[in-house]
């Protein structure tokens with residue numbers, strides 16, 4: 001019995017490894033190529049490929065090459081061999097996607113979290129209901145519901161991925177101590193995986209941009225809070241409890257703004273989206289940021305980051321000045337990270353970065369001021385090319401990584 005299960009595990013591992021090689025290769029691969037690349041025997045390759053073809057995970061494509069002898073056939077991943085569902089949310093938005101086996105997004109949906117009910121009054125049941133509802137619609141939109149491999153969820157705040165447990169999230173006080181993975185797994189009957197919502201965003205990069213083999217990079221997201229996720233040696237750096245990357249709570253200023261953690265002068269309380277909006281609203285009181293005020297329909301309650309972004313793009317002097325202050329603050333925080341971790345890439349995600357290169361150049365200059373030349377020379381600072389659904393895409397990629405055990409492999 002025991003021996004059997006070891007053999008089964010070994011076989012699953014081998015199959016997953018073949019899937020991984022096929023997924024990450026940019027070339028056409030035959031059975032012989034797979035044998036060379038995996039180091040497995042030809043009989044293993046023949047048996048495993050036959051099974052995978054029978055299960056619809058891969059298919060054969062006839063080779064056009066007319067060399068002498070028997071033509072080899074290319075083995076390809078069947079895009080419709082399975083589907084991954086991803087969901088991600090924070091205090092503002094909830095997103096879902098359906099992705100096929102080769103990473104193409106087939107369906108996506110975005111809604112306001114709890115239909116826009118103020119996050120302080122939201123009850124966990126409302127969020128759970130919305131999760132179930134959006135997941136149900138996503139499943140209905142998969143071309144074959146029976147072939148959904150798993151559901152990945154990017155959950156805000158602190159989570160225990162192994163236990164599938166969400167400790168809580170400061171922006172939605174009611175969301176606390178929830179066994180979210182088991183709840184969804186039981187109601188859908190589909191394997192579920194959870195991870196912090198910003199952490200999963202990096203998986204979208206790792207799998208869809210870098211084909212599973214990423215450089216060391218740092219991903220920084222600014223929304224209601226600021227979080228940084230590091231990918232080092234191709235793995236997420238989460239810390240033992242999963243609490244790594246809290247750059248939002250690094251004290252960057254001696255200023256008097258209070259942060260959600262109760263301290264003063266954190267990066268979050270200086271430049272997160274809500275903090276920036278507060279600065280702008282304070283400006284309204286003393287008749288500044290008039291262009292932003294106009295764009296918000298002369299209603300302070302309507303002001304959004306989008307209005308600020310537009311005012312900067314129009315060249316409004318006060319808004320540009322504010323953008324430079326934000327870039328300076330963010331640049332100083334990033335410089336600490338770059339000097340310590342020396343990543344080859346910093347990817348910035350969030351609505352503020354819609355300002356584009358003008359903002360990025362200011363950030364680059366601020367970083368350059370404070371890091372050693374060697375660490376700046378090979379550094380790229382860029383904005384994320386994914387849209388607002390990046391968390392849901394990353395959550396879907398997490399299913400791929402977990403289900404096929406890709407994270408344990410070196411290809």
Ligand SMILES: [Zn+2]
Pocket residue numbers: 248249250259260261262263266268
């Ligand atoms: Zn703080």
